[in-house]
Amino acid sequence: MVDKNSKTWSGCPVRFGMSQFGDKWSFLIIRDLMFKGRQYYHEFMDAGEGISTNILANRLADLESNGIINKSKDPAKGSRFIYTLTKKGIELMPMMLAMMDWAEKYDNETEVPADFINKLRSEPDKLQQELLKNLPT
């Protein structure tokens, strides 16, 4: 029996994962950081998903609090912040790629480029290395 009102839901990996990043907006933020090159609050806002400003702010705070993303002042422009994935966040990549692999099979209207999927299935480690290289640090 777990105390479902506690925050971390330790013990079971699925339950723990859900408590750390397990709602759709968090998944989409991680997607944007990991694959879309987005790193500013306004870029998440402008991703076209329809998120509300208070929800975005809240999710970014949760992800930072859980150690999945890092928030720092933009040295070039002090009025904005740069969000990046931490090591803990970057290590979600295998799970994200597995989700994309699955979704490509079952979404009739997927927009994932065919060569991305081909590479994901034929050379997964190489694709992951390339994606990791593209991440800002």
Place this chain on the structure above:
Amino acid sequence: MVDKNSKTWSGCPVRFGMSQFGDKWSFLIIRDLMFKGRQYYHEFMDAGEGISTNILANRLADLESNGIINKSKDPAKGSRFIYTLTKKGIELMPMMLAMMDWAEKYDNETEVPADFINKLRSEPDKLQQELLKNLPT
């Protein structure tokens, strides 16, 4: 721009995935079916997670509607139903295993057996075959 009020959120794999199974209770149901050998409504209720009956009923209906699980009458006892993963549901296993792999690193209180994790990392395909063999059909 997507219509976030529509149900399927096609196009982006992460968004699509979230629309198909993307809330914590759905993940926990899939976990129970995939790894815990649970297949009846009362078994999900008794898993000790604290889910409400209307939420469980609603999530099972959604997962069935999305083609991820199958619901059928128990031939041995007509007053109950058997839930099983469909092919579409079973193919979520790589993602679930990747989530478990990640969680084992970051949950200080994980209860996953060490030999399960060792096998997941040293012989992932073999572990998956064994898990698949254990699933009811």
Place this chain on the structure above:
DNA sequence: GTATTTTACTTGTAAAAAGCAAGTGATGTG
């Protein structure tokens, strides 16, 4: 054949979370 139990829910309501629109404050620019 009837009463009771089992199993899977449904219903009504309260609490919590999500979402909307407007507003605020720190920082930058002209």
Place this chain on the structure above:
DNA sequence: CACATCACTTGCTTTTTACAAGTAAAATAC
């Protein structure tokens, strides 16, 4: 100094989740 940019906060509404009680179909006991 006025205005723009950027990242939120606030107050309120709507939706979802959770709680507790109730219902119906099927099985079991007698």
